[in-house]
Amino acid sequence: MTTVTPEHLAATTLLRFATAGSVDDGKSTLVGRLLHDSKSVLTDQLEAVERASAGRGQDGPDLALLTDGLRAEREQGITIDVAYRYFATPRRRFILADTPGHVQYTRNMVTGASTAELTVILVDARNGVVEQTRRHAAIAALLRVPHVVLAVNKMDLVGYREPVFAAIAKEFTAYATELGVPEVTAIPISALAGDNVVEPSAVMDWYGGPTVLEHLETVRLGDTSASGPSRFPVQTVIRHGGERHYAGQLLSGRLRVGDTVTVQPSGRVTTITSLDVLGQPADAVRAGRSLSVRLADELDVGRGDMLTAGPRPPRIAKETEATVCHVADTPLTVGHRVLLKHTTRTVKAIVTEIPSRLTLDDLSQHPEPGRLVANDIGRVRIRTAEPLALDSYADSRRTGSFLLIDPADGTTLAACMVGDAFATRTAQPAADGDGWDF
CATH class of the missing domain: 2.40.30.10 (Translation factors)
Structure with a gap:
């Protein structure tokens, strides 16, 4: 694989995605396969997994252990917490949240998917769509995750039969569409064997779509935060040289010196006189940046207040x-x-x-x-x-x-x-x- 340089990373886009599915559907194995086959695993990490797998009497490395890091998870063989992993390919950077499958820990999926732009929902090809699958689809719709991937796993255990995949994909897509999920991409895989995870499957030649990694690398991301109305919650007040600066992160929209803003919830209107990012003055700042703002008027503004601007007031x-x-x-x-x-x-x-x-x-x-x-x-x-x-x-x-x-x-x-x-x-x-x- 092509070496990923710091200069290249600076130019690539970032995708935050989460995985979900029922217990034993193979989420952790999929994530481990994704990291392993994309050469995103360090040598010492792989050696640790090989030692742990050998201690269990397994012939080869159990790739699920790359994400099941807690001792309790390894002993039970299930994921009970959200495991975050960071990796990159020459085409894109990724922040991955591997969420629990057990119904008792469904709440943790909300944590993992709340900032995700894509969710991979796994289904065991032998079991099809079950209640936990529907729950995960509902949470993805509730959190308005714009892209959902249905990964029909363990296709090797159903003889790689296309009708099995087609029936599951049809049922899930109909359910997700009714929930309001805008886009579903179904991919037949075997995480254990590596089919259609990073490399195309040689035994499922009836499938002509992308692999999981190819879809992750190419899915189109929309950035609407910068074009929306400006929302700047005040996190803290900094006093400097007799002046008050209001610090926080701009959640959406843009702020410019000279902009008229409203302090919410009081409704008082004032003007921005200066913006500072990392101690340096700026004429304009877009969503996602942390900054400090100075206002023209001496108003009672503190933590929890919000500066807003734009055509759609809150x-x-x-x-x-x-x-x-x-x-x-x-x-x-x-x-x-x-x-x-x-x-x-x-x-x-x-x-x-x-x-x-x-x-x-x-x-x-x-x-x-x-x-x-x-x-x-x-x-x-x-x-x-x-x-x-x-x-x-x-x-x-x-x-x-x-x-x-x-x-x-x-x-x-x-x-x-x-x-x-x-x-x-x-x-x-x-x-x-x-x-x-x-």
């Missing part, structure tokens, strides 16, 4: 409705008092209503479930003690999402997306309740 509200994935062992119930963390702002909140819970089998909504338990996907209505500047999750994955946190111990309860991710199959809405007042 919605300022103390009540909101969101689609949530409940990730904690403690159930989420009506009347639950929580902390709500949105960008750099954390406020007290209360769950006023749980209108529905998603049924994965037919994508219908079960009305008024009363509570959500671990791994449930549902709708919640929330009232906050202070107003928030919210965008729809469909418009911004960063400013359209928030976390619900247990104020007692800091445990994350739910990952929430503003708006209705599954509006097409929702039952009749429940009546609004009075809820609690702050």
